[in-house]
Amino acid sequence: MYILIDNKSGAPIYDQICSQIKSQIISGALSEHEMLPSIRGLAKDLRISFITTKRAYEELEKEGFIYTVPAKGCFVAPKNVELLREENLKKIEDHIEQIIQLAATCNLSKAEILEMVRFSLEEEV
DSSP: OOOOOOTTSSSOHHHHHHHHHHHHHHHTSSOTTOBOOOHHHHHHHHTSOHHHHHHHHHHHHHTTSEEEETTTEEEEOOOOHHHHHHHHHHHHHHHHHHHHHHHHHTTOOHHHHHHHHHHHHHHHO
16 A cells, blocks of 8 residues: 655645545555554554544544454455445546636636537547
């Protein structure tokens, strides 16, 4: 598992850890039931407080991405297709919002935005 902390990012460190682990789970880089590094071990590797990694793991567990086995550790939860779909839908909505904001700065009309999307979709096929 690879995690990169960006100190210049405005995102909290625990959130950076969460999003990177989620991405690795969704992409399949981390497989179901794979053991994650211990909270203290990850904190030591990243040179951050174990409280920060604990919070990241708690968030991931609350969202259903990992589960904890007492005295054993944390593991990647079996993929919940609906959960992954919702996660990806949220990412798409975020990207659409960015597109709308950028389009506004260029004075693009709705028709022009839709034409760009249609063109991109045709290229994919």
